[in-house]
Amino acid sequence: MISWSWSPTRLLGRDAELQTLTACLDRARAGSAAVAVLEGPAGIGKTRLVNELSVRAERDGFRCLRAACEETLGQPFGPLLDALAAAGQLVPPGSGAAAVPASRPSEYRLVEELSDRLERLSATGPLLLSVDDLQWADPSTLTAIRRAARRLALRPATIVVAVRSEHPPRVAGAVDGLLRLGATHVRLGGLSEDAAVRLVGELAGLQPGHRLLERMRGASGNPLYLVELTRSMIQEGALEDTGGVAEVVGDGLPATFRALVVRRLRSLSQPATGTIRAGAILGLSFGSEELAATLGSSAFELAPTLEEAMRAGVLEDVGDRLGFAHALVRQVVYEEIPVSLRRQLHRETAAALIANGVAPERVAMHIALGADRGDRSAVRWLREAAARAARQAPGTTAELLQRAREIVSPTDPDRDDLLADLAMALATTGRLREAETLANEVLQRRPGPSVAGRLRAGIVYALCWQGRPGQALVESLSAEPNLSPDQRDLVEAEGLVAQILTGDVAAAGPRIAGVLHATQRSGHTLARCHTLCAATRERMLAGHLLEAVSLGTEAVQLAEADPALAPAQPWFFLGLALTIADRTDESEAVVRRGREVAEDLGLVWSVPLYMSYQANVCWLTGRWDNALAEDEAARAITDEFGMHLTVMLASASRLARIWLHRGRIDRAEEVLAEAEAWLAQEGRQGGEALVLSARGLLLEANGQLRPAAELFARAWRQNLQAGVVSELRLLAPDLIRLWLATGRDQVAASLLPDIERIAAQLQVPSAEGAALRCHGLVARDPDVLLAAADTYRRSPRVVELAQTCEDAAVHFAGAGRTKVANDLLQEASRIFESIQAARDLARLRGVARRFGLANPPRSSRPSTGWESLTDSERRIAELVARGATNREVAAALVISTHTVDSHLRHMFAKLAISSRVQLATIVTRQGR
Numbered sequence: 021m022i023s024w025s026w027s028p029t030r031l032l033g034r035d036a037e038l039q040t041l042t043a044c045l046d047r048a049r050a051g052s053a054a055v056a057v058l059e060g061p062a063g064i065g066k067t068r069l070v071n072e073l074s075v076r077a078e079r080d081g082f083r084c085l086r087a088a089c090e091e092t093l094g095q096p097f098g099p100l101l102d103a104l105a106a107a108g109q110l111v112p113p114g115s116g117a118a119a120v121p122a123s124r125p126s127e128y129r130l131v132e133e134l135s136d137r138l139e140r141l142s143a144t145g146p147l148l149l150s151v152d153d154l155q156w157a158d159p160s161t162l163t164a165i166r167r168a169a170r171r172l173a174l175r176p177a178t179i180v181v182a183v184r185s186e187h188p189p190r191v192a193g194a195v196d197g198l199l200r201l202g203a204t205h206v207r208l209g210g211l212s213e214d215a216a217v218r219l220v221g222e223l224a225g226l227q228p229g230h231r232l233l234e235r236m237r238g239a240s241g242n243p244l245y246l247v248e249l250t251r252s253m254i255q256e257g258a259l260e261d262t263g264g265v266a267e268v269v270g271d272g273l274p275a276t277f278r279a280l281v282v283r284r285l286r287s288l289s290q291p292a293t294g295t296i297r298a299g300a301i302l303g304l305s306f307g308s309e310e311l312a313a314t315l316g317s318s319a320f321e322l323a324p325t326l327e328e329a330m331r332a333g334v335l336e337d338v339g340d341r342l343g344f345a346h347a348l349v350r351q352v353v354y355e356e357i358p359v360s361l362r363r364q365l366h367r368e369t370a371a372a373l374i375a376n377g378v379a380p381e382r383v384a385m386h387i388a389l390g391a392d393r394g395d396r397s398a399v400r401w402l403r404e405a406a407a408r409a410a411r412q413a414p415g416t417t418a419e420l421l422q423r424a425r426e427i428v429s430p431t432d433p434d435r436d437d438l439l440a441d442l443a444m445a446l447a448t449t450g451r452l453r454e455a456e457t458l459a460n461e462v463l464q465r466r467p468g469p470s471v472a473g474r475l476r477a478g479i480v481y482a483l484c485w486q487g488r489p490g491q492a493l494v495e496s497l498s499a500e501p502n503l504s505p506d507q508r509d510l511v512e513a514e515g516l517v518a519q520i521l522t523g524d525v526a527a528a529g530p531r532i533a534g535v536l537h538a539t540q541r542s543g544h545t546l547a548r549c550h551t552l553c554a555a556t557r558e559r560m561l562a563g564h565l566l567e568a569v570s571l572g573t574e575a576v577q578l579a580e581a582d583p584a585l586a587p588a589q590p591w592f593f594l595g596l597a598l599t600i601a602d603r604t605d606e607s608e609a610v611v612r613r614g615r616e617v618a619e620d621l622g623l624v625w626s627v628p629l630y631m632s633y634q635a636n637v638c639w640l641t642g643r644w645d646n647a648l649a650e651d652e653a654a655r656a657i658t659d660e661f662g663m664h665l666t667v668m669l670a671s672a673s674r675l676a677r678i679w680l681h682r683g684r685i686d687r688a689e690e691v692l693a694e695a696e697a698w699l700a701q702e703g704r705q706g707g708e709a710l711v712l713s714a715r716g717l718l719l720e721a722n723g724q725l726r727p728a729a730e731l732f733a734r735a736w737r738q739n740l741q742a743g744v745v746s747e748l749r750l751l752a753p754d755l756i757r758l759w760l761a762t763g764r765d766q767v768a769a770s771l772l773p774d775i776e777r778i779a780a781q782l783q784v785p786s787a788e789g790a791a792l793r794c795h796g797l798v799a800r801d802p803d804v805l806l807a808a809a810d811t812y813r814r815s816p817r818v819v820e821l822a823q824t825c826e827d828a829a830v831h832f833a834g835a836g837r838t839k840v841a842n843d844l845l846q847e848a849s850r851i852f853e854s855i856q857a858a859r860d861l862a863r864l865r866g867v868a869r870r871f872g873l874a875n876p877p878r879s880s881r882p883s884t885g886w887e888s889l890t891d892s893e894r895r896i897a898e899l900v901a902r903g904a905t906n907r908e909v910a911a912a913l914v915i916s917t918h919t920v921d922s923h924l925r926h927m928f929a930k931l932a933i934s935s936r937v938q939l940a941t942i943v944t945r946q947g948r
Contacts, residue, residue, distance in 0.1 A: 031072045032222075033215025034065065037206050041073050041180065044204060045080065048146045048178040051935025055169050055198055058182040060208030062348050063244030063277070066182040069208065070150045073180065077148040082178075083107070083141055084148045089156040090304045093385040093420065096127070096160035096413030099151060100134055106339070109137045126622025127413055131164045132917060135171040136907040142175040143903060150180045153304075153347065154195070155187035159415020159449065162194040169201055170656060171906060171917065174924050174936055190415075197659070210241020219243065221266075223250040224259060229267035232259070244346055245277045251333060252280050255287075281352040284332055292328040299335065300353040301365045303385070305343035313376040314369050366390030380405055384420060394429035402427075403438060406445070411622055418445040436467040440474045447482035455482060463500075472500045473507025480514040481587070484521060485625060487668055490703040492518035506544045513539060513550035520554045523706035525561045526743035532558060549578050549588040556593040560600055561706075563745030563781045568597040576610070579617075586617050589626055595633055600746050602784045604637050604816040611637070612914055619916075628654035631916060632671050639674050642818035644855045645890045649926065651675060653918035669695050669707030676714040680721055681819075681857035688718055709735035709744070713751055720758065721859070729758035740774075748778050749790040753823070756794045769798050785815035793824050802831035802840075809844065822851035826864060833871035842874050849876035856881065886946055888930045896923050900936055901943035 031038065037058075044054035058066050074084045085107055087099035104110070125133070141147050151157070151165060169179055183195060199205055211219065220228045220236050223246075228236065232253075239245040253259040253268065260269050285293055298314050299306055308319050308326075315322065326342070329335040334353075336345050344350035357365065367390035373383050384405050391398030406420035421442040428435050439462050446455035459475040466472075476499050483492035496515025499508065512535050519528040532555045539548035552575035560568035572594030579585040591614025598607035615630035617623075635650035651671055672695035679687035695711045716731035732755040739747050752775045759768035772795060779791035789811035796804035805828035812821040829844035845864060852860040853876075861876065868875045882888045889897065892913070899909045906920045913920075933939060 031068065032219050033211040034069055034072075034208075037069060037208060038072060040204060040206055041069070042076065044178045044180070045073070045077055045082065045146075045148065048082070048148070048176045049080065051176050051937045053169075053172045053175055053177045053179070055179045055201060055203035056181075056206055057195055057198055057203050058180060058206045058208060059185055059195075061185050061242075063242050063346065064208050064210065065243045066184075066208055067152055068243065070152055070180060070182050074148060074150060077146075077178070080146075082146045082148045083144070084150070085138075085141070086150050086152070088152040088305075089154060089158075089161065091156045091385070092158070092303065092382075093388055093416075093423065095381045095384075096158050096409065096416045097130065097134065097164060098158065098381075099161055100164055103149070104134070104137055107141065109141065126411055126620060127160055127163070127415075128619050128622050128624050128627065130412060131160075131167050132619075132907060134164045135167050135917070136905055138168050138177070139171060139175060139905045139907070142172060142177040143905065145176070147172075147175070147177040148180070149177065150182070152182045154181045154183035155191050157191060157194070158413070159190060159419070160413040162190065163415070166194055166197050169198055169203070170921060173201070173921075174928060174934075176935065176937075200659075210239075211243060211246075212241065213237075216241050216246060219246055220250055223247060224254070224266035226261055226264060226266035229262060229265040231268040232266055235268055242277075244348060245280075248277060248280050248333075252284060255284075255332075277348065278352050281334075281349055282356060284334065285353065285356070288328060288332055288334075289325070292325040292332075295322060295325040296329050296334055296353055297357060298365075298369075299329075299342065299344070300350050300357070301362070301369050301386075304347055304350050305338045305341045307341050309376075310373065310378065310382070311342065313372045313378070316372070363390050363392065380408070388420075388423040388427070391427045393427060394432070395427055396429075396432065396434075399424045399428045399432070399434075399438065403441065406441065410445070410448075414445060414448045414622070418442065418449055418451070421445055436462050436465065436471045440467075440471045440478075443475060444478045447478060452482055452486050455479070466500075469500065469502045469504055469507065473503045473511065476500065476503070477507065477510045477514055480511060480518060484514065484518040485589075485629075487698070487705070488702050489518040489521035489705050493522060505538075505542055506547070509535070509539050509542050509544045509547040510550070513547040513554070516554040517550055517557075520557045520561075521706050522704055523561075523708060523738075523742050523744060524704075525558055526741070528554065529558050529562065529743065545578060545582060546585055546588065549575050549585040549590060552578070553588050553590050553593040556590075556597055560593075560597040561744045561746050563778060565597065565601040565746075565782060565784065569594065569601060569603075572597050583617070583621060586621050587623060589614065589629070591617065592626070592629055592633065595630075596636075599633070599637055599640065600784075602786050602815050602817070604641055608634065608637050615916065624657070627916070628657045631657070631919065634915075634919075636670065636674060639678065640819075641816045642851065642855050643890075643892070644678055645923075645926065646892055647674065648678065649892075649919050649922035650915075652922040652925075653916060656918055656922070668698055669705065669711050673707065673710035673714045677717065680714075680717055681852075681855065681860055683858040683862075685718065685721055688714075688721075692718060706744075709739050709747055709751070712738070713754065716758070717754070725758060726762050729755070729762050729764070732758055736771075745778050745781065748775070749782065749787040752778075752790050753793050753797070753820070756797050760797060765798070772798060785811050786817045786820065789815060789817075789820065789824065793820075793827065796831070797827060800831060802828055802835055802837065805831055806840070806844075809847075818851050819855070819857075822848040822857075822860070825851075826860075826867065829873070830867055830871070833867075833873060838871075838873065841871065845873055845876060853877075853881065884930050884932065886931070886942060889927060893923055893927050893930075896920060897927060897939055897943050900924070901940040 041056055044056050047054040060066050074086060078084050085103040087103035089099045092098060216236060217228055236246060239249060258269055259266055298311060302310055302314060312319050312322060333345055334349060335342055366386040370383050370386035370390055387398050387401050402420050402424040406417045409416045424438055425442055428438055439458060443455045443459040456479060459479050463472060463475055480492045480496045483495060493515055496511050496518060499511045516528060516531060516535055535551045539551050552571050556568050556572035556575060559571060572590060575590035576594050579588060579590045591610050595607045595611040598610060611630050611633050615627060618626045618630060631650045631654035635647040638647035638650060672691045675691045676688040692715055699708060712731050712735040716728040719728035732751060736751050736755055756768045775794050776791050779787040789808050792804055792808035792811055796808055805824060809821060809824045809828055812824055825844040825848035829841045833841035845868060849864050864876045896909055899912055906917045909920045910917045928934060931942060
């Protein structure tokens with residue numbers, strides 16, 4: 021007789037896969053991160069392989085964090101919080117998966133905190149974070165893993181996630197995101213026949229005989245099935261030693277894994293079976309106190325049945341909890357319970373857990389699974405749980421409400437209100453299409469004014485800030501006639517913002533006074549804040565900058581006094597108005613404040629908005645590497661959350677101009693093509709003229725001057741017709757220059773009255789400088805161009821100053837005034853060199869050759885090595901060398917962690933290094 025005494029001691033048949041994963045550890049040991057996605061069907065050995073990797077990592081000095089996801093509901097970040105808690109890293113202090121902190125920080129802040137803790141751990145030595153059963157991960161955990169993969173990319177860390185081949189779409193999105201970041205994809209199939217024979221031989225303690233081999237082939241190399249099949253045969257006496265060979269005796273064993281598990285359960289005592297079923301209701305793992313509460317027994321009374329279940333290989337110890345030997349074992353046990361009985365058991369479990377003070381997060385799943393259709397108390401409980409989770413885990417909120425939707429009766433009077441909550445939750449998590457479809461479905465049933473108003477306002481708001489203001493405007497104009505005055509005010513105010521964001525200032529302007537008056541009369545502060553924001557942008561675009569700043573300041577004051585008004589984003593509108601008014605220092609402070617509020621309140625979609633406008637300030641003031649880092653960080657967040665960048669057109673125009681100046685026409689073409697495709701898909705919106713003009717500059721770079729001039733003229737006309745004045749000062753000098761270059765001097769001269777009128781209206785140095793430059797170009801008057809340069813020096817816009825200095829130098833040289841020309845050419849050269857504008861520097865050298873001027877020096881700033889780093893990058897390098905985490909660097913420099921990450925990536929490329937240790941070594945060497 022053969023007896024069962026096997027315990028796994030070595031991994032069989034996975035040498036190639038283990039070697040691939042071990043290579044990830046090698047990269048981390050060398051100082052740079054690696055991410056791996058381990059994918060395969062259930063029971064194929066993913067967990068066993070991850071465990072083996074963890075053993076090797078610990079042996080090699082790695083700090084190992086092991087997280088495992090379970091089929092739960094309402095427990096955001098649970099696996100990661102538990103893994104960190106096991107490492108003595110509670111996040112936030114005193115919290116854990118079953119104890120969400122009372123302060124409830126926003127999801128954004130908690131994700132940042134988790135990333136920072138992981139970064140700190142990796143600073144003390146190489147780190148391995150393994151996450152098993154990713155197919156069951158909650159939305160917040162998925163977000164945190166994606167963020168960690170990006171944040172730890174320059175740390176000695178390895179992240180390995182194991183996921184079943186069949187997984188839901190949201191998990192597929194997370195996996196795809198990791199693969200786009202460069203994760204190694206390891207697909208796990210069945211064991212080879214040789215490995216399967218060796219495994220069964222170890223299990224039986226003898227070489228497998230012919231009949232055993234035949235039975236074994238039915239397992240298709242699945243290790244779990246091979247183990248359970250062999251275990252069952254041994255325990256039932258169906259495997260014997262026949263002359264030194266393990267052979268099957270009889271034909272009674274079932275051929276499927278499910279049947280094997282069921283057969284084993286039937287061999288156990290009734291108390292043990294009942295305990296196992298109760299455990300299956302609780303989940304894949306559970307605490308002994310939860311099990312005792314569910315069964316109404318003490319732990320002492322449960323001990324004999326638990327020991328029996330563990331001897332049978334059904335349950336096992338999982339840290340300080342109990343768990344099933346495999347998820348498939350639990351699945352079989354659970355599915356063998358009749359559906360009606362399962363529901364009843366979930367209801368009784370929920371009641372027992374609540375009575376014993378178990379946290380609501382542990383109860384949500386049982387409420388959802390135990391409810392019958394139409395159970396109003398369950399629906400109410402799930403909605404309350406969703407409301408508690410909204411700030412910290414909007415994805416969990418959507419899941420809870422989706423479960424409530426499955427339960428609620430079609431005739432429930434509160435059903436539409438529930439669906440409105442769900443639509444808003446979906447929009448918050450960036451699932452805009454789903455939110456739109458659901459909202460329109462409810463609106464078609466003509467719900468009550470309260471629900472209709474919430475849905476209509478929610479749709480308008482979401483569309484507006486996802487870069488689809490035209491559609492948002494249409495939705496606002498379709499509002500139901502029976503809305504309450506407050507709801508109508510809110511929809512109209514949001515629609516007004518949408519109309520302004522389409523760039524149609526002329527049509528929006530006349531509506532503003534009426535909506536402002538209505539919101540002041542009603543006292544609806546959110547609607548008033550939205551309207552003030554719309555008025556700020558309208559006044560700014562129309563060229564009334566003092567009024568714009570005053571209105572924006574009033575909106576910000578309202579939001580600072582009442583955080584509920586923060587979604588109106590007044591800091592964004594005021595910051596832009598200040599930028600247009602050449603008050604960039606004030607603008608930066610306002611934009612930083614807006615980003616901080618967005619992060620604190622969990623308004624994740626708006627964080628990239630503020631980063632993009634910080635990039636805009638950096639672009640205008642000549643800090644182009646910072647601008648690129650901010651834009652890159654903004655796009656990283658939108659990719660991470662599957663969102664669109666609200667200000668994509670302005671961002672694309674800015675990036676295209678930077679790449680053009682730096683001689684990277686290919687990169688400029690890439691970003692413009694993306695923006696043009698977006699415009700073609702979503703229709704007209706603010707920033708279109710900026711894209712047109714950037715395309716014009718690209719045409720000019722390719723020698724197509726006439727088409728370039730015509731595109732600028734089209735952008736000019738569009739802005740004039742829409743009442744957009746403030747952008748014209750950016751377009752005017754290039755438009756004049758291109759008309760003159762194509763011999764259309766009279767057309768150029770005909771624009772001067774409008775340009776001078778606009779400058780007089782704006783009353784800021786950059787507009788006055790633009791007007792003088794245009795006049796000087798048309799008149800070919802170097803003294804006027806010199807006055808233009810003097811005026812630009814009172815503005816923060818360094819690129820326009822350099823271009824004007826170049827224009828003046830050309831005309832002074834042509835007039836024989838060489839000394840002034842040389843001085844101006846050198847000034848332009850210094851500016852272009854500081855921003856690494858390679859095309860401009862090459863053009864200046866051509867000017868110098870043509871007129872016999874002093875040749876501007878070639879760029880003294882190399883493209884690689886320590887000297888290639890900007891001041892910001894050197895400051896970050898110094899902080900990193902002292903051991904600061906990304907979060908600490910961000911706090912010191914008042915930027916975001918995403919921006920720090922972008923800077924580090926650029927620095928590592930310039931320095932040709934792959935780890936922070938190497939960076940610290942370089943910094944130390946420079947300090948000697």
